[in-house]
Amino acid sequence: MSMNPMPQPAHAAQAAHPARYDAIARFFHWVFAAGILYTSIAGYTLAQLPDGAGRDVLSHLNMSLATVLIALFPLRLGWSFVRTEPHALPGVPRLQRLLAHGVHAAIYAVLFVVLTSGFLMVPKGYAFFGLFEIPTPFAKGPLTDALFVVHRIGCALLVALIAVHVLAVVKHQLIARNDVLRRML
């Protein structure tokens, strides 16, 4: 009987592509999920609040937390290019896989717009958790007003994309029952 020293293609593919995302990708995913959940709720709450001390505290907390996401964003993006992707979910048609990739890429792109517009639209800088001042480049004017419009549109788009993303996860978990959630836990 002859032994075949070459690995079988299926086994090789499984070894090269693990069953779930690595620890760094999972860490980034859940830090951003929590951060975006908080900043969205706080942002839409701020939009309703009248001027006052309470509003200022919430606004500074919001900007400070969003600043942490600004610092982490390039690391998350960079890691998404170098990490080893998990193997494709079994039984998911090619078109749906492409759609999922498209939504993930759109989330990164819109998040970039939301973070940059948010930072650039703040006039006169802001205090990072009350510790030190972070300067911003523009005085209040038509440019910062336009950036606020970009920020608002970006936030609405981000909420919509994340809703599609979470609904897709729920559908795969509960209806297709392919245990997609385990890939990110």
Ligand code: HEM
């Ligand atoms: C409760 C909320 C969420 C759940 C249950 C969830 C779950 C998941 C799961 C299971 C995956 C793996 C999908 C796959 O393997 O095809 C995934 C990937 C992904 N999710 Fe979420 N997610 C949530 C919120 C978010 C939020 C708020 C964002 C926005 C930043 C986000 C962005 C992504 C991205 C970009 C990926 C692709 C992998 C990566 O590059 O990190 N998710 N999510």
Ligand code: HEM
């Ligand atoms: C994860 C990223 C972010 C999310 C999800 C987010 C979300 C939001 C939302 C939902 C609003 C309310 C928009 C509306 O009125 O329709 C808002 C407003 C605002 N955001 Fe962001 N934001 C993010 C990043 C940032 C950053 C990086 C900054 C600045 C450092 C910032 C500063 C502000 C300010 C100053 C407002 C106006 C709040 C007010 O009415 O006084 N945001 N944001």
